[in-house]
Amino acid sequence: xxxxxxxxDVFFIRRQMAETLPPPRRTSGPIxxxxxxxxxxxxxxxxxxxxxxxxxxxxxxxxxxAFVNATWTGDxxxxxxxxxxxxxxxxxxxxxxxxxxxRYPDPERWRVNVFFVLMxxxxxxxxxxxxxxKGLNLLYVFIIFPVVSxxxxxxxALGLPEVETALxxxxxxxxxxxxxxxxxxxxxxxxxALGRRSDMPAVHYVSVFxxxxxxxxxxxxxxxxxxxxxxxxxxxxxxxxxxxRALFGVSLFASAYMAEVIRGGLQAVPKGxxxxxxxxxxxxxxxxxxxxxxxxxxIVIPGIVNTFIGLFKxxxxxxxxxxxxxxxxxxxSFSNPDWATSTTPASGLAFAAIVFWIFCFGMSQYSRFxxxxxxxxxxx
Amino acid sequence: MTLPExxxxxxxDRSQLKVSSSEVAVDMVGVNKWYGDFxxxxxxxxxxxxxxxxxxxxxxxxxxxxxxxxxxxxxxHQKGRIVVDDIELTDxxxxxxxxxxxxxxxxxxxxxxxxxxxxxxxxxxPIWVRKMPKKEAEDVAMQYLxxxxxxxxxxxxxxxxxxxxxxxxxxxxxxCMNPRIMLFxxxxxxxxxxxxxxxxxxxxxxxxxxxxxxxxxxxxxFARQVANRVIFMDAGQIIEQxxxxxxxxxxxxxxxxxxxxxxxx
Numbered sequence: 001x002x003x004x005x006x007x008x009d010v011f012f013i014r015r016q017m018a019e020t021l022p023p024p025r026r027t028s029g030p031i032x033x034x035x036x037x038x039x040x041x042x043x044x045x046x047x048x049x050x051x052x053x054x055x056x057x058x059x060x061x062x063x064x065x066a067f068v069n070a071t072w073t074g075d076x077x078x079x080x081x082x083x084x085x086x087x088x089x090x091x092x093x094x095x096x097x098x099x100x101x102x103r104y105p106d107p108e109r110w111r112v113n114v115f116f117v118l119m120x121x122x123x124x125x126x127x128x129x130x131x132x133x134k135g136l137n138l139l140y141v142f143i144i145f146p147v148v149s150x151x152x153x154x155x156x157a158l159g160l161p162e163v164e165t166a167l168x169x170x171x172x173x174x175x176x177x178x179x180x181x182x183x184x185x186x187x188x189x190x191x192x193a194l195g196r197r198s199d200m201p202a203v204h205y206v207s208v209f210x211x212x213x214x215x216x217x218x219x220x221x222x223x224x225x226x227x228x229x230x231x232x233x234x235x236x237x238x239x240x241x242x243x244x245r246a247l248f249g250v251s252l253f254a255s256a257y258m259a260e261v262i263r264g265g266l267q268a269v270p271k272g273x274x275x276x277x278x279x280x281x282x283x284x285x286x287x288x289x290x291x292x293x294x295x296x297x298x299i300v301i302p303g304i305v306n307t308f309i310g311l312f313k314x315x316x317x318x319x320x321x322x323x324x325x326x327x328x329x330x331x332x333s334f335s336n337p338d339w340a341t342s343t344t345p346a347s348g349l350a351f352a353a354i355v356f357w358i359f360c361f362g363m364s365q366y367s368r369f370x371x372x373x374x375x376x377x378x379x380x
Numbered sequence: 381m382t383l384p385e386x387x388x389x390x391x392x393d394r395s396q397l398k399v400s401s402s403e404v405a406v407d408m409v410g411v412n413k414w415y416g417d418f419x420x421x422x423x424x425x426x427x428x429x430x431x432x433x434x435x436x437x438x439x440x441x442x443x444x445x446x447x448x449x450x451x452x453x454x455x456x457h458q459k460g461r462i463v464v465d466d467i468e469l470t471d472x473x474x475x476x477x478x479x480x481x482x483x484x485x486x487x488x489x490x491x492x493x494x495x496x497x498x499x500x501x502x503x504x505x506p507i508w509v510r511k512m513p514k515k516e517a518e519d520v521a522m523q524y525l526x527x528x529x530x531x532x533x534x535x536x537x538x539x540x541x542x543x544x545x546x547x548x549x550x551x552x553x554x555x556c557m558n559p560r561i562m563l564f565x566x567x568x569x570x571x572x573x574x575x576x577x578x579x580x581x582x583x584x585x586x587x588x589x590x591x592x593x594x595x596x597x598x599x600x601x602f603a604r605q606v607a608n609r610v611i612f613m614d615a616g617q618i619i620e621q622x623x624x625x626x627x628x629x630x631x632x633x634x635x636x637x638x639x640x641x642x643x644x645x
Binding site for chain 1: 491492509
């Protein structure tokens with residue numbers, strides 16, 4: 001052994017301890033996170049810095065405009081006239097009633113409030129998956145609530161003074177139009193989608209025709225036709241309410257979109273599910289209702305919510321036939337001489353944007369929650 | 381030629397499997413079917429007696445699956461007569477539904493309903509098609525789930541079960557409709573080898589109970605032990621049919637010999 005050592009002068013066993021290397025960089029905690037995500041490399045660091053600069057450049061003026069320099073109180077344009085660099089929230093505050101209720105008469109506004117409460121009472125339990133009585137809830141949401149609300153808001157019966165729909169407006173009308181659009185587009189969209197997949201030629205072609213015509217033209221056109229052309233087809237003396245015609249147009253348009261979303265879901269259900277259901281002797285409607293639709297709708301929840309969000313924002317187009325929902329109510333108030341200043345339009349539009357955003361963001365968050373929930377448990 | 385063996389727990393007494401009935405369960409006369417220009421089924425003549433167990437073998441694409449799918453109207457035939465349980469299959473949807481009520485089917489890929497629990501899978505058709513009260517349907521379902529040895533899975537979802545368990549549920553689901561005829565379309569082809577046995581066990585038990593069964597399968601051991609008749613199909617035709625012993629020991633047709641030499645080692 002010692003001979004070999006002396007001959008070769010090679011050691012196979014290390015005699016000295018190796019130098020201690022630094023521990024791995026931390027990957028947890030805020031510093032670790034920043035290092036991993038923001039400053040991973042020179043290019044990353046550069047992008048991070050550029051990003052921060054842009055964010056500051058945008059956010060600082062925005063915060064200054066919306067908060068620091070904003071006018072919060074005041075009874076008329078005097079308060080905001082001098083303020084050219086900040087938002088005029090006093091204007092929004094003073095006109096809030098109009099933004100919410102439109103021209104609905106002041107003493108009757110409680111009816112709109114009751115409508116809001118009734119709507120929440122239907123939607124909230126429906127949205128909570130564990131809440132009981134879903135069947136009853138659906139009946140309420142699709143039938144009872146719309147009928148009751150119709151009587152409540154229109155009046156003219158049971159001692160309630162009549163409020164014609166021309167006076168309806170603001171956020172309240174936006175909610176009415178989108179609610180009706182959603183509540184009708186889902187069932188009709190399902191029917192159109194099933195119709196399009198039908199083997200019966202008449203049903204198939206009628207469905208294809210409705211879907212393609214409604215999807216192929218802009219909503220404004222549909223509203224125009226519903227608002228202006230439709231009355232020409234009615235016999236003289238028969239006159240449908242303008243709002244009713246707008247609701248019809250919006251629902252038809254939304255149904256066509258919904259139909260294509262649902263059809264995507266129907267196509268995603270494996271053929272074996274149809275065969276399994278048929279082999280058990282289930283009829284077409286039983287199979288569709290019990291086996292196919294529950295799976296198809298689950299698959300396309302994101303698409304349905306997407307359509308709902310689009311529909312909610314599209315309701316602002318009903319202004320084209322002089323129906324004043326939230327956005328057009330806000331825009332109308334710009335010309336109010338009491339409040340006409342250089343900053344009121346921006347403030348009013350910002351307010352409208354925030355309201356729309358809250359609703360749409362709420363819907364999108366809810367759909368994410370439902371997706372996560374449905375993805376657990378019984379995935380095949 | 382070596383005879384295929386069936387490894388099941390239940391020793392089977394072939395005398396249990398005698399067919400005494402002279403009732404016709406399924407009668408196919410001159411059945412033809414085309415997919416466009418492709419002639420899938422050519423002049424199929426097949427009579428299945430009540431209580432008979434038929435195994436249909438043959439290479440893939442020979443029309444075996446298509447043939448049994450014609451029996452419950454999942455595929456429609458274009459020529460010939462199919463009479464199932466004295467009901468002739470036409471394009472009348474009512475009759476097709478009537479036939480489907482009496483004919484249970486088990487698929488290669490189970491086709492359980494993933495959004496329903498095992499118990500709900502089993503009770504769905506009895507409740508909606510047979511109008512059975514829910515409680516009764518659940519009792520019946522539990523009986524069959526016990527028979528296929530998975531009552532403890534009743535409240536799980538199909539996705540939580542193994543393939544073999546899912547296929548046993550599929551058999552129980554079909555049995556819950558109390559069918560007079562059972563069709564099996566390659567019930568073990570999608571299963572891992574160690575799960576095939578548990579499914580075959582259930583099928584052997586079912587055979588012993590006297591059920592009329594028509595099985596498309598490559599399990600030649602099962603065919604030999606359980607079938608009254610083995611039918612060999614190729615290119616849309618029934619080439620040969622015989623009792624299992626004869627079929628395996630003395631195949632008549634060249635095509636059959638080739639097939640058997642490839643499938644039995």
